[in-house]
Amino acid sequence: MKLLTFRLGQFAISALLMTVLFRYALSLSIGVESALASALCSVMYFCLMFLVGWYFGKKEDEENGIYDIGFRFHLVTYIICVGVGYASYYIDLNTENIRAMTISTICWGIGLLVHLIFFVIAKKRTIKGYVKEDIFE
Numbered sequence: 001m002k003l004l005t006f007r008l009g010q011f012a013i014s015a016l017l018m019t020v021l022f023r024y025a026l027s028l029s030i031g032v033e034s035a036l037a038s039a040l041c042s043v044m045y046f047c048l049m050f051l052v053g054w055y056f057g058k059k060e061d062e063e064n065g066i067y068d069i070g071f072r073f074h075l076v077t078y079i080i081c082v083g084v085g086y087a088s089y090y091i092d093l094n095t096e097n098i099r100a101m102t103i104s105t106i107c108w109g110i111g112l113l114v115h116l117i118f119f120v121i122a123k124k125r126t127i128k129g130y131v132k133e134d135i136f137e
Helices: 006-031 035-064 071-090 098-124
Strands: none
Touching: 006 035, 006 071, 035 071, 071 098
């Protein structure tokens, strides 16, 4: 199974751009002390990330037929969001404190670990990333 694909790269670039814009917008919202703006930024970011992940995930499945239950996209999202989060803290944007980021990183990491377990189980039911039923029909 190919780990790095063109569609995953497109998703990573999109996620990086959206995450940087989200962190900047969140910083501005916190700076003007607007809870409504912060909430709207968060909801919009969630919806956009979901839709972009869904779009590129469907394209990935159609073009490459890789059956990996979305783990690679989840891992890339985790790395980008955590990396941009810590970078925004260290360049002094007013987004989150280090303790809150660490707690959310650990919680999300636990969720990622659970996803990895399901990924390994699903991988055992495939042959080189392709569902066995699709090959032997």
